[in-house]
Amino acid sequence: MPKDTVHIGLLSDTHGHWDDRITHHLSGCDEIWHAGDVGSLAVLDAMQQLGAHVRVVFGNIDDHQMRSETAETLHWEVQGLRFCMTHIGGRPGRYAKGIRSLLNANRPDVFICGHSHLLKIQSDPSFGGLYMNPGAAGLHGFHKKRTLIKFSVTGGQLEQMHVVELGNRTKKAPNQE
Template structure:
């Protein structure tokens, strides 16, 4: 019979933050792989106590982290790994390594290159900009592995889902901006028309003439003229506000 599957949590760039949801996932794993930037010795020791910890030194791990290697080769359940904090520090000669792990960018990334997995689990601690918090779990059994991506923010699933959602949010923001710009332009045009009709009303120009000769929307012109009569002491902004209220 084969050995029991090994669950390896893959994290990076915690920067002194260990979120409760991350802790709950770590409790379900047999080993922890950390690609650097613990940022605090306290967090390093907390992770080291629970399960076996495979770790490298990040660019923000100073002083206390002198014992951590910059590059680490290791094997778990027959699967061979190499890890460094920055992808640029991964050596060119990889031999029979099956999984390459790195961090630093806080951006989740997974690639298959020549049958080898290149994995950046992203950041599961410190939030950088709009990048989603993430980590991964690798399940190893009989010398083979499967990868599970874990997005720690509501609404994210696979990497493709996350990318699609980010693009949708970008489009949504753009569409809202465009809608706001269009509305602002329309409001300016109506305000200009309101001010014009108010002057004509105050000059005793007839409603019929105003409706016929001010703009391409006779119905709107009539409504504004009528409000000028109801709100004789109001200015153009106050008349526009009343018009918007639909009364």
């Protein structure tokens, strides 16, 4: 029997980094989605150890081993909502090559990507859905804040969406909490 509410944690661009802050915020999620640049199988293992259903796409920094364990693009449904996730997607008005045709062909309710390290959630009337980029949860890149997104799907509707700030991006791993 399907759950009435599905709690989801969405992150991207960990670049091989996982810490107790990420574990804390994703614990209790029914599903964990990673929009690429995972960076190591250890991060994939850490997600799986939380007991949630894990959906992952590979990114441009992910090696052949990670690519053999994950997909370039995923399409799925949660309570009738259609999702599409890939790593390099661009943004509304400036989608990466091939993304416009992907969106037109699949018409997802929600399109998810990573790569830019720029947190953005925006309605996009060009495909009639919601664009989501969770920013970056890792330590590599130019972003100042490490972020992820948590939300729920209830009765086929997105609810309780909020951004989680994991702290400042630093060259060293943050103290374990």
